[in-house]
Amino acid sequence: PSALPAASAFSDGRYVVTLASDSMAEYDGSLPGLPQLKTAPGGGVDVTQRAAVDYRARLLQEQTDVARSAGVQPLQRYTVALNGFSAALSAAQAQKLAGQPGVLSVVPDSVRHLDTTATPDYLGLTGNQGVWAATGGVAKAGAGVVVGVLDSGLWPEHPSVAGKPLGSAPTAGAPYTAYRTASGTVVQRRNDGGTFRGTCETGAGWTAANCSTKVVGARAFGEGYLAANGGVAGLGQYEFLSARDGDGHGTHTATTAVGLNGVPATIDKAGYGKTSGMAPAASLAVYKVCWSAAPGGDDGCMTSDIVGAIDAAIADGVDVINYSVGGGPATTVNDPVELAFLSAASAGIFVSASAGNSGPGASTLDHASPWLTTVAAATAVPREGTVLLGDGTKLVGARLVQQPLGSRDLVLSSAVAVAGKPAADVANCIAGTLSAQAKGKIVVCNRGVSDRVAKSAEVARVGGAGMVLVNPTPNSVDADAHTVPTVHLDTRAGERVKAYIAATAKPTAQFQVGSTTVRSTPTPQIAGFSSRGPTAATDGDVLKPDIAGPGVGVIAGVAPGPNRGNLFGSLSGTSMSAPHIAGLAALYFGVNPRWSPMAVKSAMMTTSRALVNADGSENRNPFDGGAGFVDPTKMLNPGLVYDSAAPDWVAFLEGAGIQTGTGVEAVDPSDLNQASIAVGSLAGEQTVTRSVTSTTAGLFNATATVPGFDVRVTPSVLVFNAPGETKKFTVTFTRTTAEQEEWATGSLTWRGANLSVRSPIALKPIPVVAPDQVTGTGTAGSTDVTVTSGVSGDLPVTTAGLAAGSTGEGDLAPGADDQYRVEIAEGTTLARFDVRAGDPLSDLDLGLFRLAADGTAEQVAVSATASADELIDVLAPEAGTYVVQVAGYAAAPGKASAPYELTSYAVTPDTTEGDLTVDPNPVPVTAGEPATFSLGWSGLEPGTRYLGWMTFGDSPTPTVIAID
CATH class of the missing domain: 3.40.50.200 (Peptidase S8/S53 domain)
Structure with missing residues (x-):
């Protein structure tokens, strides 16, 4: 017999013992003197026929012999749909029976319910x-x-x-x-x-x-x-x-x-x-x-x-x-x-x-x-099965069909592969990769490439008895309708199966119904x-x-x-x-x-x-x-609800930088009235606004917490005299110890009489909020720049550039393109390629490709909007040879071609034209409050465009400086 499972796998209790011999419904007539059993009118086995009576007696005697071997008295006996019995067992008796030849499984007699979709x-x-x-x-x-x-x-x-x-x-x-x-x-x-x-x-x-x-x-x-x-x-x-x-x-x-x-x-x-x-x-x-x-x-x-x-x-x-x-x-x-x-x-x-x-x-x-x-x-509700390894290890996975499978040889797919097939395909049990050596065995297959059920079909094609499907990387385990008995295991359990096979001379496994471990699978887990x-x-x-x-x-x-x-x-x-x-x-x-x-x-x-x-x-x-x-069970009595409608969503879009053309005033996206709160860039402190509408009268108290933040709700108590009342409140988040550039999560909960109204919160503190780009004009001048720092004190500003752009002209018919070879030097921190159409009603597209040593081109970036102008920025580009492609998508109505200007920039440590100045530098800042400084330049060449960038404190995100 195979190795016994560990004693800790069993405890005193009531069990169902299933034997390996066929039940009456499964019997195929293979025993001498006992023909296959006839079916009754309307289906099922005719249990009154002589052969059925004889076969049933045989099963009952087998059950009696197995029970007696462990000193057990059967309580209920099963012979038609199942060959087995129920019994009250001690832990030692359960262990003994589980190791008996001819015993398929010993499973706790747990409470079960009628299934719908389970949900x-x-x-x-x-x-x-x-x-x-x-x-x-x-x-x-x-x-x-x-x-x-x-x-x-x-x-x-x-x-x-x-x-x-x-x-x-x-x-x-x-x-x-x-x-x-x-x-x-x-x-x-x-x-x-x-x-x-x-x-x-x-x-x-x-x-x-x-x-x-x-x-x-x-x-x-x-x-x-x-x-x-x-x-x-x-x-x-x-x-x-x-x-x-x-x-x-x-x-x-x-x-x-x-x-x-x-x-x-x-x-x-x-x-x-x-x-x-x-x-x-x-x-x-x-x-x-x-x-x-x-x-x-x-x-x-x-x-x-x-x-x-x-x-x-x-x-x-x-x-x-x-x-x-x-x-x-x-x-x-x-x-x-x-x-x-x-x-x-x-x-x-x-x-x-x-x-x-x-x-x-x-x-x-x-x-x-x-x-x-x-x-x-x-x-x-999990649909599970248990893989019982020959050394007694039990591994629970997903399984749709709830039928046991007796002990079989256990092999990796590589051990039963067709010679010459790629190892990766064999590991995934791709169709045509397994040989007849798999017959009667349980085959271990990796998830991936082909459908999960196609893998069991491949095992079935060569006569395999079952499949253990394992996740090579973390993923869900799924209960599918497989062609052969299958248990789907997660990554950790799959590794244990493979380790057992590698360390065992004659590895075996069997499948048990449901989870036969002492610990139930927690639900609901995110897939x-x-x-x-x-x-x-x-x-x-x-x-x-x-x-x-x-x-x-x-x-x-x-x-x-x-x-x-x-x-x-x-x-x-x-x-x-x-x-x-x-x-x-x-x-x-x-x-x-x-x-x-x-x-x-x-x-x-x-x-x-x-x-x-x-x-x-x-x-x-x-x-x-x-x-x-x-x-x-709780959703129909929420207590308070957060509501919004189309005007709110349009204002949200405007606040997100999406022009709607409606004239609706923009709002900060974080202020959209929804039952969650998120701030993707929080510099020091930010206040968000919400309103709630009551579904019941009563008093609600607020509690809110986000690790690394001080959270203040104002007012923290809301009183509703009747359903349908709406009240506004604010939530102020002030960073204390939260890691910069890392998300912190928590919740806001309004508690009333027997009601709890919980909203999730996610905040990402950043060192500074600054504009993506600052623009200016003229050979000399200045512009005000406003930033919001996440900390109080002095905020140093580092500048790079300015670098003069190189501008060329072209004229493209629809469907044609121009290509420009560009060398980007080592140490370049910012490259820009800017196409401006001569007619705003034309449509140009822009692509950037890097040339490999063999002459092949790899696309780096593309800008192909419906507008006339296109722009590509690349931070810290890899040195090498590039090709800039300007494509003519459409000319302006009535025009045969689209004229354009292409300006290319490369900001390096050596490009310092324009005498960029920041006044004051460092900039005095207070956490969460806007601060303004002056950015100046001078000595630029007329008619030339320039590019540079600046960063703030430890923030790695640059603000681009563009001077026309």
């Missing part, structure tokens, strides 16, 4: 005391609310979105039941008094009958995608030129948000309980914007299609939008999609957007706009893949993500084509967490139909609960999960 129960929606019951029951959970899902479409026959055929007139006594007008418009009254008017577009695989009282709209937006990807011929095998889902992602997000309650879920014939969306009574409008491609193509969603869908959703009158689509780390909040969502939010639509799956690195987060809710992904803040957009003055929701191992509907015929699947990602929040918003609107999107967002954020780390300790890092993990 409705986990979130407190179900049961007599749950949120659904408290708000009118499942039949009213989101009734009269329409959720628009921008995704890959919907499988309309899915039982989770089953509805009744649409009538031709409103249904008496059912105010929120949709109907179809004579013109074909699907109409549904909303519970806020408005009306949804949807379109049921027909197309490949989608007829008018596929819309229903549940699915009230279906539209496909693919013009941009088809144009960029070869038209209809470029679509994938399972794709449809309609709103029908050819991928499964859209069906998954839709059913997570608004799927019907109590729908049984089966994956590969295994049952996983009953599923439900967050708002099962809400209606669904489908906006297909994402498409799957033929082999060699690029799956995706085009910006043009997405914006068109948002436009349609607003016009149709949806209440909520789910957007589980990303474009990489956000660097701005004014791209077309984000601005389209600003319009949606202005129309009263709650937008839930996925944070992205590029974690766990910092500043990887997508969707930084404050008018939408950016959702991180966390674990909820490794979930993208993190801080966001680079708006210089960090918006704290993202906003909130976390369940996003790991979520079981919901899928499209059968690309999913082995299954109607359900287990998926992980922030794509899965976002529709949880969208559905909960629909549930919220079902109770408070006239609340604003930001009020609902605030209610969710300020009532959320703490995430946890792997060791069970509290994780309040707002860059991981925002305000925390959503708590529906």
Whole structure:
């Protein structure tokens, strides 16, 4: 027998002992004199047949023999679905049985619950005391609310979105039941008094009958995608030129948000309980914007299609939008999609957007706009399995299928590889890399390159018995529907498996059901893949993500084509967490139909609960999960809410340096009234302003703390005489010991009678806030410069330059370009390339390339806006030969070409023209207060442009000096 597990793995208690021999349902007729058992009418085993009676007796005798060997009395016996028994065992008896030949597992008889997607129960929606019951029951959970899902479409026959055929007139006594007008418009009254008017577009695989009282709209937006990807011929095998889902992602997000309650879920014939969306009574409008491609193509969603869908959703009158689509780390909040969502939010639509799956690195987060809710992904109820190594070590990982696997030889994929295959491909179990030597063995495969389930398919292809999937670098562990029994382990556990194999002559392993260790897995933990803040957009003055929701191992509907015929699947990602929040918003609107999107967002954020780390300790890092993990049991009674609307967002954009052309006065982005506080550049001291609106009368006291800062809330007590009152307050942050250039995080909490309203805070202290560039004109002159220091005392100013620019002229026809070779010397601290068009209505682009020794060119920077002028700055460029490319994109109307001037600068220690002066220097400063000094220059050549820079104290960030 294999080595016994450590005694500490067991304690006295009740256990289920599973034996390795086949149960009656599994028996294949391999024993002499015992044929395969017949099935009964309607399915199952006919236990009355002679062979079944004989086989059952054999199993009972085996169980008796095993129990007697350890001095154990069986309590319950199992022979049909399982071969085993339950028993009360001492720790010593459990240890003895676990080491017995023929014993597959000894598992504590723990309490289990019926599964839905696991999340409705986990979130407190179900049961007599749950949120659904408290708000009118499942039949009213989101009734009269329409959720628009921008995704890959919907499988309309899915039982989770089953509805009744649409009538031709409103249904008496059912105010929120949709109907179809004579013109074909699907109409549904909303519970806020408005009306949804949807379109049921027909197309490949989608007829008018596929819309229903549940699915009230279906539209496909693919013009941009088809144009960029070869038209209809470029679509994938399972794709449809309609709103029908050819991928499964859209069906998954839709059913997570608004799927019907109590729908049984089966994956590969295994049952996983009953599923439900967050708002099962809400209606669904489908906006297909994402498409799957033929082999060699690029799956995706085009910006043009997405914006068109948002436009349609607003016009149709949806209440909520789910957007589980990303474009990489956000660097701005004014791209077309984000601005389209600003319009949606202005129309009263709650937008839930996925944070992205590029974690766990910092500043990887997508969707930084404050008018939408950016959702991180966390674990909820874990779906787990245990890898029991031959030396007794137990390692818990993710596992969907809850069936044991007996002891098998354990091998690295490299030990069973096809000769000549690349080592990296073998380690990742890429298709075609494993040999028949894997037959009957458990194979260890690395995560990466290919799909996780494709790896188990490769193991199955060569007859492998199971797979241990390990993360070579930190990431999530995911419970997938694998082809062979699989447990997915994290990086640390994977290293222990590999170390065990390396140190053991004949390594073995077996899989046990669930976690058979003495310690339960803490939840909710932020998923490794979930993208993190801080966001680079708006210089960090918006704290993202906003909130976390369940996003790991979520079981919901899928499209059968690309999913082995299954109607359900287990998926992980922030794509899965976002529709949880969208559905909960629909549930919220079902109770408070006239609340604003930001009020609902605030209610969710300020009532959320703490995430946890792997060791069970509290994780309040707002860059991981925002305000925390959503708590529906508290969100409907927030006490206070932070609200904002379109004029506030436009003022925010102006304050972020984004010209809106509206004439709205700018505000500091940190002052936008939201349920979080972020200051990306805090010099010494800064005061932010907020206002809160009460949902209940009462008194609220403020407490606030950020390590390394003195925090003062004024006033610190707010008294509300009735719901609906709004009061303003300020929060002043004064740096004390916080590290410069490092983020410090904390919170502000308003506490009332049995209420706690918590907002996360993130602050980044910096030595000085200074302008990016100072400009001047003339051969001699001066200009005032204002800075804000983070400390009091004297602030020294260091200058470099001025360096004269070298200017040349050109004239480009559209589509043509000019190239200039430039040598950048060693020690250059700043290089600038500045193109100014002769006509402001023309459009020029600018690129910078560095030449390698072999003559190849590497792009260093590009500036290709829609404006006439372009500019590239490079700090401390590497010495070498560069090529500056000026490209003519468009000439001014009526002109055949675009004239321009190109000026090149290189600031080095030797460039000291202009006699730069700073008066006074050092500059007397008081922490947190503006200070002004004079920057002067003289002796410059007429008609020449000059460039330099200056820095302040220890700050490494320069302010550019440009003199024309």
